[in-house]
Structures are given as C-alpha cells and as structure tokens.
Amino acid sequence: MTTTPDPRGGAGPADTVFHAGRMVPADQAALRVDSMALRYGLSVFEGVRLYRRTDGGLRPWLLAQHVERLRSSMDAMRLPDPGVDRIADIVGELTERNGLTDDAYCRISVSADGPGLIDAPVRSALTVTVRPMGRKRWLAGAEGMRLHVSRWQRPSAAVLPTHAKSISQYAGSRVALMEAKAAGYDGCLLTTPEGHVAEAPTATLCTVHDGVLATPPLTDGVLPGVTRAWVLAVCRTLGIPAAPSVIDAKRLGDADEVFLCGTGLEFATVRAVDAASLPAWPASPVTGRIVDRYFAEVRGDAPATDVSWSPVD
Template sequence: MWQARTIIHNGIAMPFHEARIHPLALGVAFGVAVFEGIRAYRHPATGAFSVFRLEEHLARLAQGMKVMRLADPPATDVLRAAVLEVIRLNAPDDDAYLRVQVQVEAMGTMATTGPVGWIAAALPRERSAKFATGLSACVSSWTRIADNAMPPRIKASANYHAGRLATLQAKADGYDSAILLTQRGKVSEAAAACLFLVRDGVLVTPDRTSDILESVTRATVLTLAAELGIPCEEREVDRTELYVADEVFLCGTGQELVAVTQVDRLPVGDGAPGPLTRRLQAAYEAVVRGLTEAHPEWRTPVPMG
C-alpha cells in the first residue's frame, strides 16, 4: 500500500513526519481544532482520482471555524487548493483518506482564538473488512455530547472524547462498535458514523436535532434512497427500535456504509446485512467512484500531472 510522504502545513509542503506544533498550543492542550475527514476515490478503469463532496466538507469546516470563533481562519479557496495539491504530492496508487484540520497554534487562555494554523494530509485507508460482513454494536452507557455543551454539529477535535470512551468500552465488552443515545435517551449515532434503520420498508435516521454530526454521507444516503424510490424518515428514534428493525447500518466518510448485524447481542433481522443496506452500498460505491454518470457535482477531479 502507498505511504503518506508529504503534508501541507500552513501552506508549506513538507515531509509528512516533520510537521510540528507546540504541545501547549491550544489545539493540543484543549483540543481547540476543527477538521474534516474526506475521501478521494480512484476510478478502477481510468485510474483518475476524484474527491467526494469536497465542497460540502469545506462548508461544514467553515461552519465549525465560525462556531469556534477562530480568528482569521484560512479561506475555503486556500484549503480546496491544498487538498488537491496534497493528493498530487503523495501520488497515491489507491483511494486516499484526506484530513484537513485547523487548530489554534498559539498558547494562551480559554479565550485565545488565534493565530490558527492548518494542515492538509492524505493517508492510505483501506475499506473496513466489516463492509462485507457487517458488525456488532452495543448501546453505550456513555451518552452523546449535547448541543448546549459541546455542539456535535461541528467536527471539533475535542468532541471525540465521549465517542472514544464508548468505543473502548464496546471493544472491552466484545463488540465492534458503540451506538450512543442522546441525553434524552433517543438514538443519536455511532462514535464516528451516523445511523440508519429500516422498518417496514422505510429508511429511518435520527433527525438533525438528535445531537448528530450533520454527516455528508447521511445526506448522500438520503438523496440516493429517494432516487431509488425508498421512503425516508428523519425523526427521533427509540432504543428498542434498534432491536425490532429489519436492518441497521452505519454511514460515514471513513466507514462508508456498513451493516450492523447485531445490537446488544440481538440479531438485526436475520443477522446478515439486509437487502436495502446492500442496495444502498452499491449505489454509494457507484457514485463515490464515478461508476455512474449521476451527480458529477459531487466529484471534484484531482489534477495529478
């Protein structure tokens, strides 16, 4: 597999392992950073790379920088150019996982908002083996962070603490993954992925006020499902709906679409990835990789020359 060799830090391309910030910078000390995980896909026939929904990721990053009140944040045009450039500089021979991150690089107090720095990185990341088989999940005793404490709507680095604790607990207890409930006891999402379930042929996902990250993949799945004629509902979801659902799956840029075949040791449906999950996985794969002509606006071509 290819290796990450170059990172762009504050506009300067440098060897991947040489990027530095001070350990007491607020980006490290308090996790005052916001980021995006994005994927670039390689077309199997042409070898051409395209970045999936780059504009939506950059828009969410801009919202995050605003909510965090970062001073003089980098412009979207600068970040877009850096993302495309870092792919070219790393010359991947397969799909790449891209990280764009903006962090406060100064030391200071709680009220320090800058100067900020930023990186664009390209990393190899294989598709999860669970993509084919599905995974087991538990409903965690850790709860999802709430909008009036640590807004989950933005992709801030510090937001990942609860999801990490839930994941560590899930793995210690023999599950692959954790599903977190909101403070009100409704289903929110997994540690780094949104959640869908299927009930009586209807695709259901927790709504945008269920303390979810407003996921790019979730929005993609809702669009693809509507185009396939699958009825969709965005609404509050009860925990026990997970137990009686016909299908459950997680979605996110990193995990893509992966079936949940067991929740709290109860089989989901017949315990195997279900037909709607399979259909949506195939539709997702086609659109991210450009195997279909549909939605060209979602794929930004990467100039590799």
C-alpha cells in the first residue's frame, strides 16, 4: 500500500468547491454570520476517501453508505434535503476541476444557512470539497498510538441523536482530545455514563482477544461508523470472529490488539492505554490482515466486501 503522508491543511483559496448549488473558488464559499449553522451548530457532514486504483482512476470509497448515513443524520437533525442525490456527480466534477489524480478526501456537509431562531424553518445548503490526502502518520510510519481513557463522556441517546454525524457532537470530543494531548498522549477514548469505553473523538475502537474482534455496540451511543460496518463485514469474509460487545477498562487492558479505524484515520494500532503498554505490540496479526484487505479492496486488487450501513446493530 502507498504510504504517502497526509499533507494536512484544507482547500486552498483557488481550489474549486461546491457550495449552495454552485461551483465556486473555496474562498467564495461561505455561510452568513447569522446562519442557524453558526448560531446553533445545525450542520451534519460526511468524510469520504477517494483512492487511486491499480488500473487507474480515482474513485470514492463506500460513497453510497456515506450518503445513506448523511440522509439519516439530516432526518435526525430535521434538516431538509438540499439535493444529496447529486453528490456522486459533484464529487466527480470536483475531482476533474481540481486536477486530482492521487488519494484524496472529500468532505460533504449539509448546513442550515438561513437566519432565524432555534425553532425557525430551515433552509439547507450542500457543501462539497475534495482535497489531496494520503496516509496519517500511524500507517505511514507504522507508529502505535498512546491513548488516554478520558473523564469526558460520549453523550447518550437521551441527550441527542447519537447516530447523527452532527458537528455539535464534536465540541466535547475536542475538549477531551486537547486535554489528553496536553498530558502527553496521542489521543483519547471517551466513555459512557455506565463506565464503558465508547470510541475515540473521530474513530471507532476495536479490540482483539484470542483472535476474536470486538467493537462497542451502538447501544453505547457510539457513532455508527461506515468503516466500522466494513470491518465487521470483512471479518466474515476473512473468517475472523467479530461482533459488537461492551468494552470496559479491564477488557481493554487484557486485549491482545487494539486499533482505531475511521474514514480519515483509516487505521491506527494502539501501543498503550494510559500507563499500561500492550505487551504484544507491535505484533498485530488480526489488525494486519484487515488493513491489508482494506487496501487491496480500495485499490481494486480484491473484490469489494458487501457492506450494509445501519444506525442499529
């Protein structure tokens, strides 16, 4: 697999983006300052990877599943559809206009761009950007993450729709991550009100014990990740026992392998949780099989796994 590092950074001012029905330079795409998106955090989004295939061409990965989740998020947050059925065509046009030929990342958002009080009727704007993105350092450099189990919790479904990928959900996650990094960690894991380990701020948690893969259940309020759905599906293809299961601190500490997965992150192995190092790291045979299969599929070198996304397990 390619190990091109992630260049970071957003779209340049001259890059073309799609915003509110038009293709425009990135520095001309804006929400009004009194928009409900800025006042109340009324915006949902998706991140989609585009991969260069071995036979040529740059193609979005699991786009249909991401659009399905976007529709679910819009419904949950009461945002009207601004035309998400056009997303595939928009992504293709942006890829051409911006001259992209290698791995990239697409961000799709639906935001309440009109003014009004919190209960006012909403007008939605669709925004799509595509920019180059390679591997994060965890894959590019085969590094392992040091994670902190945070005192901050993932909100429960009694607080807000946890299956919605809403920007408002990330404010607390950002605080938790900054707190962990200030303490010298690479990242953190949020918990649940019941004391279970839930997820990282922007990625799904997976553990492996005696060859069996586990990931927190959606009933614990974790985001129903598209990559999570792919991992559970591909484990069936690879003959790896896998199922959603509650993960507590002891189970996390006893794991043979721990990794995070998500669209932007792709995959990252974990070498330590708080003060405890994982004795078997860097040996991660199950994780390695999953990662190898992932890149074989996205490059078109292996049949794509049939993935069904759902807001429930």
